[in-house]
Amino acid sequence: MARVRKTVTIRDVAEDAGVSLQTVSRVVNDGPNVRPQVRDKVRAAIDRLGYVPSLAAQRMSGSRSYIILAINDRERTLADWRERLGTDWVDQMLLGGILTCSQHGYRMMVELVDTHSDHVERELGAALSALQPDGVILTPPHSENRLITQLLAERRIPFARIGSNAPGPGIPLTMGDEGAAHLAATRLIELGHRRIGMIAGPSQYSLSGWRVDGWKRALAEAGLPHDGLLEVGDFGYESGASAATALLDRNPDLTAIIASNDQMALAALETARDRGLRVPDDLSLISFDNTPIVRFSQPPLTAVDQPIAETVSRAVEQLIAREPDGDNDAVIEVAAGLVERASTAPAPVRA
Amino acid sequence: MARVRKTVTIRDVAEDAGVSLQTVSRVVNDGPNVRPQVRDKVRAAIDRLGYVPSLAAQRMSGSRSYIILAINDRERTLADWRERLGTDWVDQMLLGGILTCSQHGYRMMVELVDTHSDHVERELGAALSALQPDGVILTPPHSENRLITQLLAERRIPFARIGSNAPGPGIPLTMGDEGAAHLAATRLIELGHRRIGMIAGPSQYSLSGWRVDGWKRALAEAGLPHDGLLEVGDFGYESGASAATALLDRNPDLTAIIASNDQMALAALETARDRGLRVPDDLSLISFDNTPIVRFSQPPLTAVDQPIAETVSRAVEQLIAREPDGDNDAVIEVAAGLVERASTAPAPVRA
DNA sequence: ACAAGTCTTGAGAACGCTCTCAAGATGCGC
DNA sequence: GCGCATCTTGAGAGCGTTCTCAAGACTTGT
Numbered sequence: 001m002a003r004v005r006k007t008v009t010i011r012d013v014a015e016d017a018g019v020s021l022q023t024v025s026r027v028v029n030d031g032p033n034v035r036p037q038v039r040d041k042v043r044a045a046i047d048r049l050g051y052v053p054s055l056a057a058q059r060m061s062g063s064r065s066y067i068i069l070a071i072n073d074r075e076r077t078l079a080d081w082r083e084r085l086g087t088d089w090v091d092q093m094l095l096g097g098i099l100t101c102s103q104h105g106y107r108m109m110v111e112l113v114d115t116h117s118d119h120v121e122r123e124l125g126a127a128l129s130a131l132q133p134d135g136v137i138l139t140p141p142h143s144e145n146r147l148i149t150q151l152l153a154e155r156r157i158p159f160a161r162i163g164s165n166a167p168g169p170g171i172p173l174t175m176g177d178e179g180a181a182h183l184a185a186t187r188l189i190e191l192g193h194r195r196i197g198m199i200a201g202p203s204q205y206s207l208s209g210w211r212v213d214g215w216k217r218a219l220a221e222a223g224l225p226h227d228g229l230l231e232v233g234d235f236g237y238e239s240g241a242s243a244a245t246a247l248l249d250r251n252p253d254l255t256a257i258i259a260s261n262d263q264m265a266l267a268a269l270e271t272a273r274d275r276g277l278r279v280p281d282d283l284s285l286i287s288f289d290n291t292p293i294v295r296f297s298q299p300p301l302t303a304v305d306q307p308i309a310e311t312v313s314r315a316v317e318q319l320i321a322r323e324p325d326g327d328n329d330a331v332i333e334v335a336a337g338l339v340e341r342a343s344t345a346p347a348p349v350r351a
Numbered sequence: 352m353a354r355v356r357k358t359v360t361i362r363d364v365a366e367d368a369g370v371s372l373q374t375v376s377r378v379v380n381d382g383p384n385v386r387p388q389v390r391d392k393v394r395a396a397i398d399r400l401g402y403v404p405s406l407a408a409q410r411m412s413g414s415r416s417y418i419i420l421a422i423n424d425r426e427r428t429l430a431d432w433r434e435r436l437g438t439d440w441v442d443q444m445l446l447g448g449i450l451t452c453s454q455h456g457y458r459m460m461v462e463l464v465d466t467h468s469d470h471v472e473r474e475l476g477a478a479l480s481a482l483q484p485d486g487v488i489l490t491p492p493h494s495e496n497r498l499i500t501q502l503l504a505e506r507r508i509p510f511a512r513i514g515s516n517a518p519g520p521g522i523p524l525t526m527g528d529e530g531a532a533h534l535a536a537t538r539l540i541e542l543g544h545r546r547i548g549m550i551a552g553p554s555q556y557s558l559s560g561w562r563v564d565g566w567k568r569a570l571a572e573a574g575l576p577h578d579g580l581l582e583v584g585d586f587g588y589e590s591g592a593s594a595a596t597a598l599l600d601r602n603p604d605l606t607a608i609i610a611s612n613d614q615m616a617l618a619a620l621e622t623a624r625d626r627g628l629r630v631p632d633d634l635s636l637i638s639f640d641n642t643p644i645v646r647f648s649q650p651p652l653t654a655v656d657q658p659i660a661e662t663v664s665r666a667v668e669q670l671i672a673r674e675p676d677g678d679n680d681a682v683i684e685v686a687a688g689l690v691e692r693a694s695t696a697p698a699p700v701r702a
Numbered sequence: 703a704c705a706a707g708t709c710t711t712g713a714g715a716a717c718g719c720t721c722t723c724a725a726g727a728t729g730c731g732c
Numbered sequence: 733g734c735g736c737a738t739c740t741t742g743a744g745a746g747c748g749t750t751c752t753c754a755a756g757a758c759t760t761g762t
Contacts, residue, residue, distance in 0.1 A: 007480065007483075007748090008480070009747090009748055009749085010748065010749065011748075019711080019712085020711065020712045020713080021712085021713095021748095021749085022711075022712055022713080022750085022751090023710085023711065023712075025749070025750060025751095026710095026711090028749095029750085032709090033708095033709055033710055033711085034709095034710075034711090035709085035710065035711095038710085038711090050473075050476060050480075051480075052476070052477045052480035052481050053480075053481065053748080053749070054410075054411075054480065054481065054483065054747090054748055054749070055407075055481045055482060055483075056406075056407040056408075056410035056411050056416065056483065056747090056748080056749090057407075057411055057717095057747075057748035057749040057750090058748080058749055058750080059405075059407035059717090059749085060405075060407050060408055060411050060716090060717045060718065060719090060747085060748075060749060060750090061716075061717055061748080061749040061750040061751075062716085062717065062749090062750065062751075063749080063750065065407065074453070077446060077449070077450060078450065080446060090442075090446070091441075091442035091445070091446075094442070094445060095428060095441070095442075098428070098461050098463065099425075099428060099429065099463065102425070102462075102463045107460050107462075107482075108460075108461075109458050109459075109460060110449050110459075111453075111458075112449065112450065112453045122401075125401060125403070126403045129358065129359070129401075129402075129403035129404075129405065130403050130404065130405065130406045131406060131458075132358075132405065132406075132407065266647060292644065293643065293644055293647055296617060296644055296647060296648050297647050297648070297649070298648070298649035358718090360717090360718055360719085361718065361719065362718075362719095370741080370742085371741065371742045371743080372718095372719085372742085372743095373720085373721090373741075373742055373743080374740090374741065374742075376719070376720060376721095377720095377740095377741090379719095380720085383739090384738095384739055384740055384741085385740075385741090386739090386740065386741095389740085389741090404718080404719070405717090405718055405719075407717090407718080407719090408717075408718035408719040408720090408747095409718080409719060409720080410719090410747090411717085411718075411719065411720090411746090411747045411748065411749090412718075412719040412720040412721075412746075412747055413719090413720065413721075413746090413747065414719080414720065
């Protein structure tokens with residue numbers, strides 16, 4: 001029936017509309033200086049033929065590529081794929097980005113890179129050359145990876161650094177980590193808790209430090225000490241369990257824990273349960289991230305809602321709007337909120 | 352310091368190596384008929400300059416685009432982004448596909464399309480024209496969307512239909528739904544259950560039917576009736592709750608339920624709990640999909656492990672290998688397994 | 703009515719690559 | 733050592749767009 005259709009090119013449209021190819025291009029790109037009458041005629045032809053410009057050809061002739069690249073760790077991604085999905089936020093980032101790109105006629109691609117070795121430069125460089133993206137999105141911890149940011153700066157490719165507020169090239173965006181931690185700790189203090197433990201993330205993430213800062217500030221404001229109340233994990237389940245164990249061992253009077261991500265909070269929950277502690281009656285728990293998983297645990301966890309998707313969305317919009325060499329002084333901060341669920345309650349009254 | 356570097360093109364390499372541009376192209380594409388000595392010289396130049404071919408240019412001159420497109424429902428994706436992430440399998444599909452594409456030098460792009468309206472043709476058509484992907488991956492229910500499959504067939508774009516075994520264009524892949532449901536039901540029968548309810552998915556998904564078939568077959572083999580034991584949901588939480596309620600109301604002797612996805616299973620779990628039923632002591636529960644979420648519920652759910660990532664991976668590989676017009680008679684079936692967790696136990700002994 | 707703009711349009715080059723085809727180099731059989 | 737086949741190399745066209753620039757059509761002011 002339908003003959004094998006050749007691709008409809010701008011030339012076909014030009015012919016059909018009886019104008020030059022250049023005029024069609026102008027119409028497609030909403031260019032100026034086209035008589036309304038001609039414009040309509042061309043538009044009609046475009047509709048009739050179902051013409052859509054080829055991205056490859058557009059890219060070839062110097063325009064944008066309409067591609068935003070998101071860098072991900074290959075190794076990490078593999079692990080996520082197997083088991084961490086839904087407890088981590090790669091996917092929220094992904095879909096948030098894809099959606100926003102789609103709304104602006106862009107596409108998001110995920111580039112898997114071996115970010116641990118010094119292959120980074122080669123691998124990322126190759127991707128940049130092959131794809132020529134209009135922008136790149138970096139998430140923690142890549143946002144603070146010098147090899148990566150330098151390469152991008154050198155190539156003059158606009159990029160966003162999520163979870164980084166350092167000066168330097170690239171648009172910095174944060175999710176108000178300090179404030180969010182402060183909010184969480186303050187809430188616990190309001191509930192009467194005096195000994196509030198913190199399971200921090202690894203120190204190579206700036207946001208780990210910010211969260212600790214916010215927690216400390218809240219304690220200080222209430223005149224509470226923070227001695228022996230800090231443990232550091234690596235965002236993994238196991239590390240969360242050991243950290244919780246250490247905190248509980250060291251502080252018999254502990255009544256609340258803030259964990260720097262959902263994984264570790266879930267681990268703390270299990271740990272508490274194993275020790276015969278009831279959550280929230282004996283121990284209150286607040287986690288960071290609020291990935292979907294925490295709604296289904298028993299009890300559902302109170303969590304700091306990191307607006308990941310929205311932040312990525314903002315990043316995409318910045319990248320699209322931004323001139324390649326624009327200044328990016330101001331840190332864009334997307335505020336996080338606190339979602340109260342059943343893992344927090346007033347501090348128990350000790351006998 | 353570093354001067355704004357112009358993109359390294361094939362021409363630069365040719366010049367550097369002292370050969371023609373065409374020779375470089377041959378080396379890059381592992382073409383035949385190049386003297387080893389020349390090949391090495393060119394390779395050296397490529398390394399020295401850090402040359403990587405531009406995908407856009409390659410595409411322009413008729414070669415592949417190295418893009419695999421995954422079609423997703425825009426509306427659905429938005430919902431996932433907000434709250435369903437991690438309880439659905441969009442993300443597993445995504446990362447599985449991205450990983451496999453990456454391994455073969457391809458990229459996966461997600462195209463959001465309004466699959467409900469008749470805009471499909473226009474929207475999808477535009478994406479195909481713009482991107483000119485080498486292959487398209489369709490997941491349920493899009494795999495069985497006539498408008499979509501016809502458009503793809505017409506354009507001669509290789510595509511994979513996941514969760515569809517119907518004849519026709521496109522590579523069909525299934526995840527052994529009938530067998531998996533049979534396996535789940537059989538396991539429950541082994542545990543002594545005689546009244547096993549089924550919460551099916553919506554009928555427009557073929558796989559909903561297959562799962563019901565497998566369940567029925569297992570019951571029949573054990574000489575058990577299935578009267579009043581079937582309820583249909585829409586894969587959403589609410590529908591799962593109503594279905595579970597209906598099943599339990601109607602069958603006081605019910606001791607087990609198979610739910611056609613994790614969402615609905617989780618809903619059934621809550622419903623049972625609300626009714627004072629203990630899982631698994633009073634009621635055993637098996638879900639489909641085995642998304643990460645079911646490991647963290649209380650109790651963790653026994654689930655049919657749908658090998659989604661692997662299936663998508665297989666699909667990608669097929670698409671990459673396949674000739675545009677090759678025959679795709681054989682259905683590729685990736686087998687599902689059963690992961691036993693704490694939501695299944697021997698049937699209770701009634702007084 | 704004429705010069706000097708301003709709008710509108712189109713011709714041609716360029717982007718970076720691969721394809722086709724022809725020419726030169728090399729090898730083989732006798 | 734000659735003719736022919738094969739291997740290796742390169743020149744040129746073409747892919748579908750946008751950019752530059754020049755030419756023609758219309759305005760406007762006097």
